[in-house]
Amino acid sequence: MSQIAFETWVQQELQRVEAALSRWVPADAPAGLGLAMRYGVLDGGKRLRPLLVRAACEAVAGDLAAALRAAVAVELIHAYSLVHDDMPCMDNDVLRRGKPTVHVQYGEAAAMLAGDAMQALAFEVLTPDDGDAETMPPALQARLCSLLARAAGHAGMAGGQAIDLASIGKPLAEDALRDMHRRKTGALLQASVLMGAATGGCNPTAHAALSDYGAALGLAFQVVDDILDVTQSSATLGKSAGKDLDANKPTYVTVLGLDEARHQAQALHQQALQALSRGGLADAEHLRLLADMVVDRHS
Amino acid sequence: MSQIAFETWVQQELQRVEAALSRWVPADAPAGLGLAMRYGVLDGGKRLRPLLVRAACEAVAGDLAAALRAAVAVELIHAYSLVHDDMPCMDNDVLRRGKPTVHVQYGEAAAMLAGDAMQALAFEVLTPDDGDAETMPPALQARLCSLLARAAGHAGMAGGQAIDLASIGKPLAEDALRDMHRRKTGALLQASVLMGAATGGCNPTAHAALSDYGAALGLAFQVVDDILDVTQSSATLGKSAGKDLDANKPTYVTVLGLDEARHQAQALHQQALQALSRGGLADAEHLRLLADMVVDRHS
Numbered sequence: 237m238s239q240i241a242f243e244t245w246v247q248q249e250l251q252r253v254e255a256a257l258s259r260w261v262p263a264d265a266p267a268g269l270g271l272a273m274r275y276g277v278l279d280g281g282k283r284l285r286p287l288l289v290r291a292a293c294e295a296v297a298g299d300l301a302a303a304l305r306a307a308v309a310v311e312l313i314h315a316y317s318l319v320h321d322d323m324p325c326m327d328n329d330v331l332r333r334g335k336p337t338v339h340v341q342y343g344e345a346a347a348m349l350a351g352d353a354m355q356a357l358a359f360e361v362l363t364p365d366d367g368d369a370e371t372m373p374p375a376l377q378a379r380l381c382s383l384l385a386r387a388a389g390h391a392g393m394a395g396g397q398a399i400d401l402a403s404i405g406k407p408l409a410e411d412a413l414r415d416m417h418r419r420k421t422g423a424l425l426q427a428s429v430l431m432g433a434a435t436g437g438c439n440p441t442a443h444a445a446l447s448d449y450g451a452a453l454g455l456a457f458q459v460v461d462d463i464l465d466v467t468q469s470s471a472t473l474g475k476s477a478g479k480d481l482d483a484n485k486p487t488y489v490t491v492l493g494l495d496e497a498r499h500q501a502q503a504l505h506q507q508a509l510q511a512l513s514r515g516g517l518a519d520a521e522h523l524r525l526l527a528d529m530v531v532d533r534h535s
Numbered sequence: 536m537s538q539i540a541f542e543t544w545v546q547q548e549l550q551r552v553e554a555a556l557s558r559w560v561p562a563d564a565p566a567g568l569g570l571a572m573r574y575g576v577l578d579g580g581k582r583l584r585p586l587l588v589r590a591a592c593e594a595v596a597g598d599l600a601a602a603l604r605a606a607v608a609v610e611l612i613h614a615y616s617l618v619h620d621d622m623p624c625m626d627n628d629v630l631r632r633g634k635p636t637v638h639v640q641y642g643e644a645a646a647m648l649a650g651d652a653m654q655a656l657a658f659e660v661l662t663p664d665d666g667d668a669e670t671m672p673p674a675l676q677a678r679l680c681s682l683l684a685r686a687a688g689h690a691g692m693a694g695g696q697a698i699d700l701a702s703i704g705k706p707l708a709e710d711a712l713r714d715m716h717r718r719k720t721g722a723l724l725q726a727s728v729l730m731g732a733a734t735g736g737c738n739p740t741a742h743a744a745l746s747d748y749g750a751a752l753g754l755a756f757q758v759v760d761d762i763l764d765v766t767q768s769s770a771t772l773g774k775s776a777g778k779d780l781d782a783n784k785p786t787y788v789t790v791l792g793l794d795e796a797r798h799q800a801q802a803l804h805q806q807a808l809q810a811l812s813r814g815g816l817a818d819a820e821h822l823r824l825l826a827d828m829v830v831d832r833h834s
Contacts, residue, residue: 265689266718269697273689320651325622325643344624345700348647349693352619355654356688363681375673381680382662389655390564390572394648398568401644419565 242525246287253286254278256308260361265353272342272350273357277315280333280474284457284530285310285428291522292432292446295515299435302372306380306431309358313388314424316354319347321397327479334474358384379434387427396420400485408486414455417488421461422454429453429523445515449508449523456504457530462487463497464535472535505531541824545586552585553577555607559660564652571641571649572656576614579632579773583756583829584609584727590821591731591745594814598734601671605679605730608657612687613723615653618646620696626778633773657683678733686726695719699784707785713754716787720760721753728752728822744814748807748822755803756829761786762796763834771834804830 257277262270286307293303322329322337323344330340339347362380364372386392396419403416429450433443462480466489470477480487488497508527512520556576561569585606592602621628621636622643629639638646661679663671685691695718702715728749732742761779765788769776779786787796807826811819 262689265697266694267697267701269689269694317651320647323624323647325647346697348619348622348624349697349700351651352616352654352687353689353693355651356684356691356693359658359680359684360688363677363684365681365685373673374677377677378662378673378680381658381677382664385655385658385662386664388651389659390561390568390652394652394655395565395568398564398566398645398648398652401648402566 237521237525239525242522245522249287249290250283252304253283253290253307253311256304257311260308261312261354261357268342268346269349269353272338272346273354275335275341276319276338276347276350277312277354280335281311281315282533283311284526285314285424287526288425288428288450288453288523289432291526292429293435294432295446295517295520295523296433296436296438296442297518298432298437299372299376302376302380302435303432305361305364305372306384306435307428309361309380309384310424310428310431312354312358312361313384313393316351316358317388317393317397319351319354323347326397326401327483329476329479331470331476332474355388358388376434380431383427383431383434387423392419392423392427393421396423403486405484406486408491410491413486413488413491417455417458418451421458422451425454425457426450439516442515442517445511445517448511449515449527452504452507452511453527453530456501456508456527459488459497459501459504460531460533462489463494463501464533465489466494468535474535501531536820536824538824541821544821548586548589549582551603552582552589552606552610555603556610559607560611560653560656567641567645568648568652571637571645572653574634574640575618575637575646575649576611576653579634580610580614581832582610583825584613584723586825587724587727587749587752587822588731590825591728592734593731594745594816594819594822595732595735595737595741596817597731597736598671598675601675601679601734602731604660604663604671605683605734606727608660608679608683609723609727609730611653611657611660612683612692615650615657616687616692616696618650618653622646625696625700626782628775628778630769631774654687657687675733679730682726682730682733686722691718691722691726692720695722702785704783705785707790709790712785712787712790716754716757717750720757721750724753724756725749738815741814741816744810744816745822747810748814748826751803751806751810752826752829755800755807755826758787758796758800758803759830759832761788762793762800763832764788765793767834773834800830 261274289307290303319338321327323339330337363377396416399416429446433446465480560573588606589602618637620626622638629636662676695715698715728745732745764779
């Protein structure tokens with residue numbers, strides 16, 4: 237597949253996901269809550285998680301409509317975590333996706349509630365009670381809820397953020413840093429792949445391959461994030477650059493140095509591609525190119 | 536059923552729910568997150584929602600093990616909402632269930648994360664991946680997730696809290712006040728009843744009766760809460776009394792006066808009991824006595 241064909245696919249997928257988010261995140265939720273939710277999730281972000289869900293669905297010839305719901309749900313969890321993470325009691329950040337953060341725009345209370353409602357909405361989207369209910373088997377609904385809840389919760393993202401908070405100003409060994417990132421960022425990225433896989437038939441070999449791919453890609457993403465945090469400007473990133481350094485947080489760059497961090501990103505990239513090649517997957521081309529995109533990105 | 540037999544049932548149920556919460560809310564979640572979660576949900580509270588789930592399960596001769604999971608899940612949602620609601624950017628409260636609030640004890644960042652992880656955990660508990668998975672049909676898991684997510688989200692609890700925030704210092708008409716309370720408190724109480732009902736077979740008549748019971752009881756609970764806020768001490772309530780008045784929030788007492796608020800509580804009590812009598816339910820005795828308990832309570 238040519239790079240142009242891939243980029244066309246990405247653009248088409250981004251439009252589908254954006255339209256679905258706009259349809260399912262209600263503008264008319266009470267007292268401005270819907271506006272704050274929409275502000276926190278629409279018009280921004282790389283949408284890497286939705287792209288992984290949809291590409292993994294393609295890789296197992298799964299149900300693309302179910303994968304669209306899963307894509308929206310996982311992006312809602314990611315977006316809510318950013319809304320809460322940016323608040324003054326956490327990272328106290330004022331810039332996100334090139335815009336003022338939600339609490340700057342709507343106030344802290346509204347930002348907290350919007351994040352809370354976005355997490356609930358993710359599970360609403362996964363358990364449709366409209367016409368789609370009949371096309372999405374209850375077993376798939378339950379499986380997607382299970383994967384997403386575990387990736388978002390204490391053993392996954394929230395647990396990783398707790399370690400992150402507790403690590404400020406402390407030296408962290410490489411394996412502790414890896415554990416933190418696996419939870420904080422990796423769990424939801426891996427879940428994106430596994431949720432896509434759940435929408436189709438998936439034998440144990442394919443499942444293991446996709447799981448390994450998601451784990452390697454999830455860690456690669458964070459290593460690259462740590463590199464970009466010190467090598468790129470805030471304008472390029474659309475968020476505050478150098479913030480981990482300023483906050484005295486351990487990163488792959490502070491723990492390993494820039495050269496070794498780059499080396500690890502490449503090694504994880506290769507691990508992800510090798511995992512895919514073991515899976516006997518119907519069509520893993522988009523997953524392959526997404527791995528390239530994650531490692532070669534500049535923002 | 537005698538009052539003593541009812542109180543014995545309540546004590547037994549409270550022990551079961553407490554043991555289940557203690558089993559499923561992990562002490563060993565990373566970096567103290569589990570301790571903050573446990574502090575926020577164990578050893579306190581009336582556990583009205585779990586009691587409603589279990590009593591509704593009995594009323595339809597449902598699966599009591601599934602109802603225990605539902606009871607824990609709904610209490611986790613309730614508890615997380617209190618943790619977030621008490622934070623400085625919301626109600627800024629320092630006392631809850633007779634103890635310092637979670638953010639006073641563990642800090643604001645930990646309180647926010649603990650609340651976030653408690654919401655995710657609710658959906659983890661509803662989608663077991665251990666031995667219980669086989670005893671809980673996927674369709675029931677999906678149905679429970681659907682009911683809980685909608686009661687917790689923008690159309691339910693979070694939406695009601697947004698209205699609550701926006702109403703500070705404003706006169707509110709009775710119907711707007713009722714709408715706020717139906718969402719803020721009523722939605723989760725009604726969902727407790729419907730989740731219990733979902734664990735068993737439930738014909739449309741029984742379902743409608745339980746839904747009406749849950750709606751009337753949910754509103755009655757909040758009217759009584761508003762009454763107790765001005766008539767009881769902080770020591771009796773285990774939380775700060777008079778806080779709505781201090782915060783200049785509209786309540787049933789400020790909008791209707793104390794006498795009319797008491798009258799409405801009694802009327803809603805009767806509505807709840809009448810709904811039950813229409814349901815043709817196998818055993819609605821505990822639901823009936825829970826309605827009495829909600830209206831006659833002193834804290």
